Amino acid sequence: xxxxxxxxxxxxxxxxxxxxxxxxxxxxxxxxxxxxxxxxxxxxxxxxxxxxxxxxxxxxxxxxxxxxxxxxxxxxxxxxxxxxxxxxxxxxxxxxxxxxxxxxxxxxxxxxxxxxxxxxxxxxxxxxxxxxxxxxxxxxxxxxxxxxxxxxxxxxxxxxxxxxxxxxxxxxxxxxxxxxxxxxxxxxxxxxxxxxxxxxxxxxxxxxxxxxxxxxxxxxxxxxxxxxxxxxxxxxxxxxxxxxxxxxxxx
Amino acid sequence: xxxxxxxxxxxxxxxxxxxxxxxxxxxxxxxxxxxxxxxxxxxxxxxxxxxxxxxxxxxxxxxxxxxxxxxxxxxxxxxxxxxxxxxxxxxxxxxxxxxxxxxxxxxxxxxxxxxxxxxxxxxxxxxxxxxxxxxxxxxxxxxxxxxxxxxxxxxxxxxxxxxxxxxxxxxxxxxxxxxxxxxxxxxxxxxxxxxxxxxxxxxxxxxxxxxxxxxxxxxxxxxxxxxxxxxxxxxxxxxxxxxxxxxxxxx
DNA sequence: ATTTTTCATTTGTCTGACATTTAAAAGTCT
DNA sequence: AGACTTTTAAATGTCAGACAAATGAAAAAT
Numbered sequence: 001x002x003x004x005x006x007x008x009x010x011x012x013x014x015x016x017x018x019x020x021x022x023x024x025x026x027x028x029x030x031x032x033x034x035x036x037x038x039x040x041x042x043x044x045x046x047x048x049x050x051x052x053x054x055x056x057x058x059x060x061x062x063x064x065x066x067x068x069x070x071x072x073x074x075x076x077x078x079x080x081x082x083x084x085x086x087x088x089x090x091x092x093x094x095x096x097x098x099x100x101x102x103x104x105x106x107x108x109x110x111x112x113x114x115x116x117x118x119x120x121x122x123x124x125x126x127x128x129x130x131x132x133x134x135x136x137x138x139x140x141x142x143x144x145x146x147x148x149x150x151x152x153x154x155x156x157x158x159x160x161x162x163x164x165x166x167x168x169x170x171x172x173x174x175x176x177x178x179x180x181x182x183x184x185x186x187x188x189x190x191x192x193x194x195x196x197x198x199x200x201x202x203x204x205x206x207x208x209x210x211x212x213x214x215x216x217x218x219x220x221x222x223x224x225x226x227x228x229x230x231x232x233x234x235x236x237x238x239x240x241x242x243x244x245x246x247x248x249x250x251x
Numbered sequence: 252x253x254x255x256x257x258x259x260x261x262x263x264x265x266x267x268x269x270x271x272x273x274x275x276x277x278x279x280x281x282x283x284x285x286x287x288x289x290x291x292x293x294x295x296x297x298x299x300x301x302x303x304x305x306x307x308x309x310x311x312x313x314x315x316x317x318x319x320x321x322x323x324x325x326x327x328x329x330x331x332x333x334x335x336x337x338x339x340x341x342x343x344x345x346x347x348x349x350x351x352x353x354x355x356x357x358x359x360x361x362x363x364x365x366x367x368x369x370x371x372x373x374x375x376x377x378x379x380x381x382x383x384x385x386x387x388x389x390x391x392x393x394x395x396x397x398x399x400x401x402x403x404x405x406x407x408x409x410x411x412x413x414x415x416x417x418x419x420x421x422x423x424x425x426x427x428x429x430x431x432x433x434x435x436x437x438x439x440x441x442x443x444x445x446x447x448x449x450x451x452x453x454x455x456x457x458x459x460x461x462x463x464x465x466x467x468x469x470x471x472x473x474x475x476x477x478x479x480x481x482x483x484x485x486x487x488x489x490x491x492x493x494x495x496x497x498x499x500x501x502x
Numbered sequence: 503a504t505t506t507t508t509c510a511t512t513t514g515t516c517t518g519a520c521a522t523t524t525a526a527a528a529g530t531c532t
Numbered sequence: 533a534g535a536c537t538t539t540t541a542a543a544t545g546t547c548a549g550a551c552a553a554a555t556g557a558a559a560a561a562t
Binding site: 263267268303304305306307308324325326327328329 | 544545546547548551553554555556557
Binding site: 016017018053055056059073076077078113 | 513514515516517522523524525526
């Protein structure tokens with residue numbers, strides 16, 4: 001963002017000024033004009049460049065900060081800096097967005113379930129090939145935890161997520177792990193919430209064990225089969241729950 | 252958000268007040284205390300509830316608006332409303348985030364390519380099963396476009412994206428389409444940018460035709476094979492480009 | 503009854519001020 | 533000279549008050 005580009009915004013546009021300014025800066029970041037860790041002009045300088053008040057500039061910067069595109073630092077030599085969008089930053093946003101998409105859009109259980117397992121099955125062959133002892137250890141540890149009788153439903157669900165997370169991370173592909181974060185961490189709890197009343201923990205632990213065994217044996221085919229059975233079992237559970245609810249509502 | 256919960260924030264916290272307020276409202280949305288299309292208290296009322304100035308409240312609201320969690324409307328009976336996060340809203344955010352993640356994190360070509368095709372192969376069987384004539388028509392039309400000699404590289408790339416997009420959408424699962432948006436629309440251009448100098452359009456069109464034929468014939472296996480060949484071809488192209496660059500740099 | 507006008511409400515923007523944080527510069531002591 | 537302390541300047545964070553602009557609803561006029 002050089003000093004020259006004073007007028008990038010249209011005061012007569014219907015869009016709010018802070019939106020326009022945020023978009024202009026965002027474009028500059030995406031377009032490579034502003035590189036990672038580069039310091040943006042100070043708020044006062046941005047006021048002059050865009051010919052707006054400081055409030056407006058600040059609202060624009062807050063919009064960008066909310067998307068992790070910039071970070072701000074107070075004090076001398078502080079300011080707003082282009083943020084390196086890390087996978088760690090993007091994970092929770094992805095999970096939140098996925099959670100809200102599911103809860104606000106009446107996505108059917110079958111649709112969510114299908115997407116979640118289709119994506120996970122895409123990772124399984126890679127995980128069977130590359131998983132480290134660490135990933136295996138995590139999967140085994142979660143299986144042990146899931147076998148303990150006193151475990152609450154919440155803890156079982158959390159362990160379930162951790163198991164599948166380890167499976168996905170075993171593929172050793174950060175892009176896949178990021179993409180799957182939404183599926184595993186948003187959809188799995190949703191499914192658990194629906195099916196936990198009906199499920200058999202023994203059945204799930206058995207399937208998890210078969211998956212872990214296959215991953216340990218570098219056996220992609222068996223892992224895929226086990227995942228398909230887990231899919232089928234999950235759908236069966238849902239049908240049972242729905243049937244039970246229908247029977248209850250009728251009585 | 253009832254009137255009672257006046258103090259949800261800690262003025263002594265190190266976090267900015269606007270961040271805390273945004274988080275409190277966000278939690279209320281995620282937690283279901285605020286439902287879709289519900290009106291938030293006016294800015295003035297929020298000032299009183301949180302005991303902060305209007306600027307601070309507004310910065311908090313702008314943070315939420317940047318994440319599409321709320322929308323604002325001016326005028327009488329206006330205000331801030333909980334926004335239904337639609338897949339349409341989430342798509343571009345997903346693409347932007349994926350693009351920035353790739354450009355800022357030195358993800359290797361192989362890693363991105365692997366993730367992109369693994370996810371796409373997860374969709375292909377479903378697409379072979381459910382694709383409508385519309386999806387097929389789009390794929391065929393893009394193949395025709397890609398065969399035209401005068402096409403610029405940019406247009407070829409855009410058509411490539413549209414082809415794969417139609418393939419993914421054929422699975423008729425909005426969750427999958429959303430998850431894949433980042434992969435297809437962010438990674439495909441990246442790959443094209445690297446490989447376009449070396450690629451043979453005829454080869455790609457031939458592979459696309461095989462994929463479309465298989466999808467039309469509901470033949471998931473053949474579609475998968477063709478996608479694997481496209482993966483291999485893409486990686487070959489990359490190797491050629493890298494070798495050419497190495498040779499050029501040496502001379 | 504219909505149209506027009508007025509009006510109150512709410513967000514958008516501007517101005518100016520002060521508080522707080524922070525690193526660098528200046529000063530001080532050994 | 534070097535190490536420590538103090539001061540200072542720059543920047544963001546917060547506050548207060550004002551006006552502009554949009555907008556729906558009520559009141560008034562036709």
